[in-house]
Amino acid sequence: MSDHALLAVQGAPLEKVTHRSVKDEVAERFATLIVSGVLNVGDTLPSERDLAATMGVSRETIRGALLILSTKGIVSVVQGARTKVASDDVGDLGLPSLLNRRVTEYSLDDVHEGRLMAERQVAVLAAQRTEPGMLNELEHLIDVQMAAINDPVRFLIADRAFHTAIYHACGNAVLSDLATTLYSYQLDHRRRAIAEPGAIAQSIADHRVILSALKAGDAKALAEGLGVHEQRIYDSTRAVLAETTKKATE
Template identity: 50%
Template sequence: MDIRAMLEDDVATLGGAPKTSTKDFVVQKITTFIATGILKVGDPLPGERELASALSVSRETVRGAILILSNHGILSVAHGLRTVVASVDVGELAIQAARYRDIAAYNLDDVHQARLLIEAQVARAAAVKMEPSTFDYLRKSIAAQEDACDDPVRFLICDREFHTAIYRSSGNAVLADLAADLYSYLLSHRKRVVSQPGTIASSIADHRTILSGLETRDQDAAAAAFAIHETRIYTTTKLLFS
């Protein structure tokens, strides 16, 4: 599956209608990062090169998406300065933005249990159905994550792309939708967690184990790796509130 197809599938799976250009899909992705709390007002966007690498698109595509969002007043662009989030009022530009806000009303323990169940099913299905091109995409995503070890926002952007690529590969739009919704839970707080020393490195190690299970088409290994990863996320998030 090429990047255009993956971007279209991401929009369609999460309840939106595909647009006509990759630039529009990147607009959707950036506004989704804002809707889910990865990016807040005043937060700088990763540089064009880093964001293009995280999303596997060209710098020109990223530049065009940023221009669209700056024209809507969502991003602030100034010569010689980092592009920053100027508004979280993304309106209809984000994919089901209200749904991401609603997920925050759930209990952390309930979300953890739900993710364990749903991601186990997703992982098992993806281990059987994932296409070779998606394996390549996931390897590139891990490389981009390693480049973002000192940048929590950029890492979370890469992290989301890694997870949603696997969810889509399950071949079940409902499960992919549910998994993506649950993934978005407390993302604004996850930034604080991944800022702690060693946290990003641990997540990347988990991702490598997940990918290994998928590459060998081992459903049990893929599901077990997802469970370990989700439990780590749950534990570190719970410590944040203790």
């Protein structure tokens, strides 16, 4: 499958006219990962090979995307060394809502309720519209997640690809963008939560349940699977926030 096709099933915008290259799309995804807190300044990125497998594109595309970010001073690329995040000032790249920081103004409870509602409707549509190519890509992403079971950052990159692919499968651009924005809330805390022992394994198990429901075209089971998964995310994020608040007051 071509880079363009893989980006399409992993959540490229629906029904939108764009003249950006694939490497531009991937650069934007990296920028979103940085501004949402999955990748922090000083972090070393996974290898080009691992990034290519996780994001479903060629190593050449990854190299081109990193070059774009490097010219903007967002990442530091040194020959013979791993690429590092150099700045979180991503300029005009990344999700607009995250750049404006509006999503960070919402309460955790509000985002939780909003995500449950959005994903419930995503489930209704995705169960009807998901195609075999998408199911194959989701299977691949679970394999990538298994390979990243001891690497929270790489796992979260694959996790985002998994969720945005499902959102895209619903076939509604507005709903897909809304669900993606809500997913991106508090990812910096999500990174801490997913590093807890057993957290990645549990998340992968949830993903298998979600994929099984998609394969069956069962909207009710899909909504339940997404809901259980979101509840775990909410509970673990709330625990991290509570611990952060406790430490700040000690």
